[in-house]
Amino acid sequence: MNLILSIETSTPTCSVAIHQNGDLIAQKLIVEEGGHSKQVTVLIDSLLEENGLNFSHIAAIAVSMGPGSYTGLRIGLATAKGLCFGLDIPLIALPTLKILAQGFRQIQTNHSLVRLLPMLDARRMEVYAACYELEDLQEVQASKAVILDENSFVELSGKSLLAFGNGAQKWQSTCQHPDIQFINEPMYPEAQFMGNLAYQEYLNKNFQDLVSLEPDYLKEFMGTQPKNKAL
Missing domain, CATH: 3.30.420.40 (ATPase, nucleotide binding domain)
Structure with missing residues (x-):
């Protein structure tokens, strides 16, 4: 089946x-x-x-x-x-970001923008983001961790973009990118x-090795060291 x-x-x-x-x-x-x-x-x-x-x-x-x-x-x-x-x-x-982009394509079937910019919240003003062509999800920019400022993603200027996901909204008020629009509802x-x-x-039989495959975290986990208790 x-x-x-x-x-x-x-x-x-x-x-x-x-x-x-x-x-x-x-x-x-x-x-x-x-x-x-x-x-x-x-x-x-x-x-x-x-x-x-x-x-x-x-x-x-x-x-x-x-x-x-x-x-x-x-x-x-x-x-x-x-x-x-x-x-x-x-x-x-x-x-993960390609899954989010595919979700947009399935929900927003009549959108005319040409590129998708899915974003996941990575805490503070940092996000995980990637860019895909709307038509076929061809990767324009690979997934990466980005600290947001008014000039983020300036390298993607020239074609209309749609930013969405739970990381996009916190950038909306400071974004100066001329080609980006935002979806206000959070998407996951x-x-x-x-x-x-x-x-x-x-x-395509593109299967993974059960032993070697690890999650693609994009950045190292920054845990806190436990405090030494006084003897």
Whole structure:
């Protein structure tokens, strides 16, 4: 049946979906900060049960590989790897920002702008961003971490751009870029948007190594050192 299970955990939104030949069958989604570790397997089990399916029907698993939440990405990838190993099925990895761009294409089908600028919040005035052609999602600028100022993305001048995602809104008031418009409603990457992308990777047999694949964090994790307690 070419069923692909998709897992998206890069933001506070945790979602899983099943697609057949790229077409959405069903999605389960929750929004719970820090709830991915508790909920992702529960969502998968309930998604399969509610649609009369089991793991033997799944031909491959697709996972959002980043950028995004460090913890969320690790949980999503670990879950996907574990299932692929146990079921002996291939793993497909998709860039998070491309998933977000595909989501825009599916929702805003009549938009005339030519380039998409999806952004995910990376805290303070930093975002993860990439640029894609609207028509075919051809990559114009690869995913990167950007500290926003009034001149950010000046190198993309000359063609109209649409900025969206939960990182775009905090830049709207200071952006001086002449070719950028903004979508005010927040958009998040979701598993339901992964179907066509994952199916093309499946047809091309573009599968990932279960041992070596790591999330694409784009920047190093900056943790805090625990304070030494007085003896």
